[in-house]
Amino acid sequence: MILLIKKVISSPLFFLLAALLVVRAALVLSMGIMPQDAYYYFYADHLALSYFDHPPMVGWMLWLFTSVLGKSIVAIHTTDFIITLITIYVFYLLAIRILSPQKTANAVVLFFTTLLASILSINTTPDVPLLLFWVLSLLCAHKAIAEDKFLYWLLTGIMMGAAFLSKYTAVFLPAGLFFFLLMSKEHRKKLISWRFVLVCILFAVVASPVLIWNIQNDFVSFKFQGANRVSEIKNEGLNIKNVLGLFAHQLALLLPVIFVLLLWTIYKLVRRPLKKLKTLSTDSIFLLCFFLPLLLFFFLISFFYWVKLNWMMPAYISGIIWATVYFKRKWLSYQIVPSLIINVLGLIFILLYPVPVKSDDTWWGWKQLNTELNKKLETKPGYFIFSHDSYKTSALLNFLRDDEVYTGNLLGENALQFSVVHKDAPQQLKGRNALFVDSYPQFKKERNTDSVLFKLKNHFNEVMPLDTIVLKTIFGTKARVFLIYDCKGYKP
Numbered sequence: 001m002i003l004l005i006k007k008v009i010s011s012p013l014f015f016l017l018a019a020l021l022v023v024r025a026a027l028v029l030s031m032g033i034m035p036q037d038a039y040y041y042f043y044a045d046h047l048a049l050s051y052f053d054h055p056p057m058v059g060w061m062l063w064l065f066t067s068v069l070g071k072s073i074v075a076i077h078t079t080d081f082i083i084t085l086i087t088i089y090v091f092y093l094l095a096i097r098i099l100s101p102q103k104t105a106n107a108v109v110l111f112f113t114t115l116l117a118s119i120l121s122i123n124t125t126p127d128v129p130l131l132l133f134w135v136l137s138l139l140c141a142h143k144a145i146a147e148d149k150f151l152y153w154l155l156t157g158i159m160m161g162a163a164f165l166s167k168y169t170a171v172f173l174p175a176g177l178f179f180f181l182l183m184s185k186e187h188r189k190k191l192i193s194w195r196f197v198l199v200c201i202l203f204a205v206v207a208s209p210v211l212i213w214n215i216q217n218d219f220v221s222f223k224f225q226g227a228n229r230v231s232e233i234k235n236e237g238l239n240i241k242n243v244l245g246l247f248a249h250q251l252a253l254l255l256p257v258i259f260v261l262l263l264w265t266i267y268k269l270v271r272r273p274l275k276k277l278k279t280l281s282t283d284s285i286f287l288l289c290f291f292l293p294l295l296l297f298f299f300l301i302s303f304f305y306w307v308k309l310n311w312m313m314p315a316y317i318s319g320i321i322w323a324t325v326y327f328k329r330k331w332l333s334y335q336i337v338p339s340l341i342i343n344v345l346g347l348i349f350i351l352l353y354p355v356p357v358k359s360d361d362t363w364w365g366w367k368q369l370n371t372e373l374n375k376k377l378e379t380k381p382g383y384f385i386f387s388h389d390s391y392k393t394s395a396l397l398n399f400l401r402d403d404e405v406y407t408g409n410l411l412g413e414n415a416l417q418f419s420v421v422h423k424d425a426p427q428q429l430k431g432r433n434a435l436f437v438d439s440y441p442q443f444k445k446e447r448n449t450d451s452v453l454f455k456l457k458n459h460f461n462e463v464m465p466l467d468t469i470v471l472k473t474i475f476g477t478k479a480r481v482f483l484i485y486d487c488k489g490y491k492p
Contacts, residue, residue, distance in 0.1 A: 013109070016336045020113065023343045027122045028077040030350055032363030035392035037076050037124040038399040041066070042391075042417065045398075050213035052417040053224055057129040057166040077121075080128050084120040087132045088112055094139045095321050097146075098283045107324040109332055113339035116253050116313055118346070126167040127310045133163035134314045137173050138290060144195070145180075145187055145286070157199040161206025168225055169294070169314060174203055176290040183285055217420065238303055246302040249309045255342075257335040258320060265323045266292075287322040291315050356479035360389060360439050365471045365480040366396045369437075372469045373397075376435060376484065384429060387437040388455075391416050397437070410490070411455045426492035434460075434490060438483035452483075461489030 043051055043059025044066060050056045062079060069075035091111055095104045111117060120128050137159040144152035156177070163170035177199065181191040190196060214222050251259045269288075280288075294315040298307045349355075353364050377383055385401075387393035388408035394415075397405040406425055409415040415422070438452055456463045464486045471480040 013332055013336055016333075016340055017109065017112065020336070020340045020343060023340065023347055024081065024118060024121050027118075027343070027347055027350065028081045029074060030347065031073070031077055031122050032350070033073045033076070033366060033396065033399060034123055034363050035361060035395055037073070039391045039395035039417075040124045040126075041071075041076060041399055042395050042421075046417075046421050048213060048420075049209035049216075050221060052217075052221055052420050054126045054221075055165045055167060055207075055210045056213075057133075057162065058124065058126045060165075061129050062124065076124055080124055081121045083128050083132055084117060087120070087135055088117065090132065090135045090139055091317065091321075094135055094142065094317075095324075097139075097142055098287070098321055099324060102329070103324050103327070106327050106329060106332065107321050110258055110324065110327070110335060111316075111320050113335050114254050114258060114316075115339070115342065116316065118339075118343055119253075119310075120313075125310060127313050130163055130166035130169065131314060131317065133159050133166055134170065134173065135317050137163055137170075138318060141177055142286060145190070145282075148190075148195075153195045153198050154202065157202025158206055160199065161203045164203065164207040165210065169311070172294045172297075172314070173290070174200060176293060179293065180286050180289040183289065184282055186282060220420075240303070242304070242306050243299075243302045246299065246307050250312060253309060253313075254316065255335060255338055257331055258316075258323070261323045261327060262316075262319055265326055268326075284322065287318040290317070291319040291322060295319070353473050353479070354475060356473065356477060360392045362480075364473075366400065368471050369393075369469060369480070369482055370397060370400045372471075372482075373435065373437070373484075376466065380433065380435065380486070383433050383435055385435050385437060386410055387439060388413060388415075388452075389439050390414075391418060393437055393439040394418060410492075411459055413455075429490050430492055432490050434487045435466075436463075436485040436487050438485070439480075453485075456485060456487055459491055460487040461491065463487050 040058045041062055043054075043056070044062035047059065047063055048056060051059065061083065062076060065079035065082075066072075066075050069078060088108065088111060092104065092108050095107045099107060120131065137156060140152050140155040140159050143149070144156050160170060160173040160177075163173055177196070178191070181187055181196060210221070214220070254262070292315075295312060298312050301307055350363070356362075357364070373385060377385075384403070384406060385397060386406035387397070388411055391407065394405050394407035404422075406422055406429070407415040407418040409419040409422060410426055410429065436452075436456060453463060466484040466486050469480075469482040469484060470478060471482075473479050
């Protein structure tokens with residue numbers, strides 16, 4: 001490792017990598033709070049065995065770090081930054097077991113410079129702990145297979161269970177291990193031994209908080225992530241635009257060098273005669289079993305459903321290590337330089353906000369909104385605040401305010417984890433007055449205000465629009481618009 005570090009430091013590219021790390025640290029310090037950050041902090045503020053739309057690890061992670069660092073935007077982003085750096089280090093520990101020191105350095109640089117790593121470093125999602133426990137699972141599994149020690153089989157099951165506590169995508173980990181043991185002549189006998197059984201049992205035991213919580217809550221999380229998704233896929237039908245969108249945002253996530261390299265290596269694999277496939281090394285089979293199934297699954301899904309940017313992220317852990325075998329060091333600058341430029345531009349964009357983001361998925365304007373709401377509440381004592389955009393506005397205001405902010409379950413709508421935490425709120429708030437915040441993005445051609453008013457009038461005795469809150473950037477550009485309603489006499 002020391003020789004590898006010396007070799008990397010002596011390279012001119014080291015200074016570009018150091019600059020990239022500094023820019024990411026600056027992003028952590030300057031980035032405002034995103035709706036996802038606030039929503040998962042809401043998890044941490046209401047600790048539970050699991051949650052409506054995700055397992056609990058992201059909430060537990062934020063609770064641990066903010067208990068030490070305090071409740072702040074910087075503390076939340078520092079959590080993401082530190083966990084991602086640990087993930088990259090464990091990625092190195094896995095890669096060095098499979099690749100030469102030079103190839104390992106290439107693999108670490110490739111992974112470090114992806115926008116995937118940048119996003120994980122500054123935006124809280126369940127993928128932050130998922131990728132950490134995913135790569136820990138692969139490291140333990142590789143040691144277990146190579147050294148066949150009880151401790152490593154034990155740790156493999158524990159880490160896979162912890163990954164499942166991060167995100168349901170982790171079911172592909174025991175599945176990947178099953179595929180590997182099935183396909184490997186050398187290790188196939190382990191499939192019907194105590195080893196694989198031990199991994200599965202520990203996986204289930206560690207993941208049990210999710211099952212317990214679902215049993216206690218009518219399996220709402222499994223229904224939301226399972227049956228509801230399947231129903232949506234059936235309703236959408238075949239849509240090639242989704243496939244093109246998948247390629248576009250994965251290209252952006254990985255940057256062109258890695259994206260093209262992965263496509264090329266997959267193409268080479270597919271073109272290999274069956275006889276040569278049987279000669280793949282044990283390490284190659286291992287990496288492919290944790291890469292291709294997840295990649296293929298979401299690729300097929302994309303023909304019928306919009307696959308989100310982050311869903312394929314775990315596959316790239318083993319995918320990048322596998323593809324690095326074919327990577328030439330002279331290509332590194334074509335990966336590092338664009339990554340650094342994009343991150344610098346991102347920092348400038350965050351600091352100046354020259355062009356408004358046409359979405360509520362933005363870090364800008366939330367503090368200003370809270371200030372304007374406080375002004376309105378000065379003449380309305382006893383009012384509570386609520387919104388209805390799934391979770392975004394309510395989560396942000398809950399983070400910024402001391403009083404509780406409510407959301408769409410007051411109107412009989414699904415409000416994700418708010419529906420669980422605030423399940424008694426409709427009865428508790430009966431008869432009270434409220435300010436309703438409509439964060440419908442200004443770029444939408446139709447605000448559908450009639451629909452909003454209809455829902456509000458069904459649940460309040462009187463509803464009156466107040467002055468709209470318009471937020472502008474330092475350049476005078478209108479960036480955010482919020483419609484505010486004075487609602488009197490709530491009735492569940």
